[in-house]
Amino acid sequence: MIAIYVTVFAGVLGLAFGSFLNVCATRWPEEESSVKGRSHCRSCGRTLAWWENVPLASWLALRGHCRTCRASIGWRYPLVELAVGALWAFSTWHTFLEAPDLSTGNFTYDAATVLATGIARIAFLWILVALAVMDAENLWLPDRLTIPGIALGFALAFTRGGLCASMAFGGGFDEWRHYVALWEFYWFIGAVASAGGVLVIRLLYMMIRGQEGIGMGDVKLMAMIGGWLGVRCAVLTFAIGVILGTLFALVPLVLPSARAGNQSWRQQKLPFGTFLSIGAAVCAFWGVPLAAAYLSWAGF
Numbered sequence: 001m002i003a004i005y006v007t008v009f010a011g012v013l014g015l016a017f018g019s020f021l022n023v024c025a026t027r028w029p030e031e032e033s034s035v036k037g038r039s040h041c042r043s044c045g046r047t048l049a050w051w052e053n054v055p056l057a058s059w060l061a062l063r064g065h066c067r068t069c070r071a072s073i074g075w076r077y078p079l080v081e082l083a084v085g086a087l088w089a090f091s092t093w094h095t096f097l098e099a100p101d102l103s104t105g106n107f108t109y110d111a112a113t114v115l116a117t118g119i120a121r122i123a124f125l126w127i128l129v130a131l132a133v134m135d136a137e138n139l140w141l142p143d144r145l146t147i148p149g150i151a152l153g154f155a156l157a158f159t160r161g162g163l164c165a166s167m168a169f170g171g172g173f174d175e176w177r178h179y180v181a182l183w184e185f186y187w188f189i190g191a192v193a194s195a196g197g198v199l200v201i202r203l204l205y206m207m208i209r210g211q212e213g214i215g216m217g218d219v220k221l222m223a224m225i226g227g228w229l230g231v232r233c234a235v236l237t238f239a240i241g242v243i244l245g246t247l248f249a250l251v252p253l254v255l256p257s258a259r260a261g262n263q264s265w266r267q268q269k270l271p272f273g274t275f276l277s278i279g280a281a282v283c284a285f286w287g288v289p290l291a292a293a294y295l296s297w298a299g300f
């Protein structure tokens with residue numbers, strides 16, 4: 001029962017944090033503060049009433065238009081609110097599925113690790129949605145999101161390593177735990193290796209094509225993903241990102257109407273960070289079984 005309450009609470013909280021994300025995504029590119037100043041219509045400047053700021057409900061009630069100037073309010077607003085709300089609710093539910101002990105308040109080693117990972121995952125998912133939106137809209141992965149993301153990834157690796165070590169020295173030691181503890185410490189290398197790999201691809205691309213294909217923002221994003229998910233899932237995330245990016249780039253080829261208004265589609269830059277973010281969100285839940293399935297299919 002407690003799992004349902006906490007899941008619903010996380011979903012509602014997610015809607016509110018999705019709403020805050022919208023404020024950041026709208027104001028940061030204009031170099032406005034995301035905390036100072038009341039919300040206002042981007043078109044007529046009128047300050048919004050409290051009931052025009054309710055996530056999801058306000059957009060639906062106003063049918064996506066400003067009450068006074070009738071300027072349309074983009075689809076991005078309700079979509080982002082829904083995305084963060086749904087991801088937070090799903091992540092919370094998933095945490096309880098991973099560690100059924102949590103519902104009974106019985107804090108075993110596994111429950112504690114899953115809980116730490118679950119709480120961190122909520123923060124990561126928020127950062128991923130924010131990066132996906134900002135890269136899609138402005139081809140920009142702000143340092144103020146990727147740098148805290150890297151710090152959080154390292155903190156999580158420390159926590160997992162620390163939990164493993166405390167269990168190992170606190171009596172419940174066995175061989176398996178010892179290797180798990182060692183493995184968790186390798187996650188630091190995961191962050192560095194993931195970022196380094198993308199950095200090499202970036203340099204190769206610049207040498208061959210003579211232009212920037214992968215930005216430094218993507219490199220920092222991969223460092224965050226590597227620290228958070230580990231090497232195997234970071235490689236999987238990169239593969240998903242490349243596949244999604246390729247599919248997206250092929251759309252104008254199969255749909256001529258999509259390129260009619262954009263003559264320079266060959267030079268069009270891809271929001272690679274958006275595809276990496278989607279891949280990372282998938283791997284945050286199913287990365288380990290997906291990677292294991294691929295490795296066994298490939299015969300490793």
Ligand SMILES: [Zn+2]
Nearest residue numbers: 041044066069
């Ligand atoms: Zn207006």
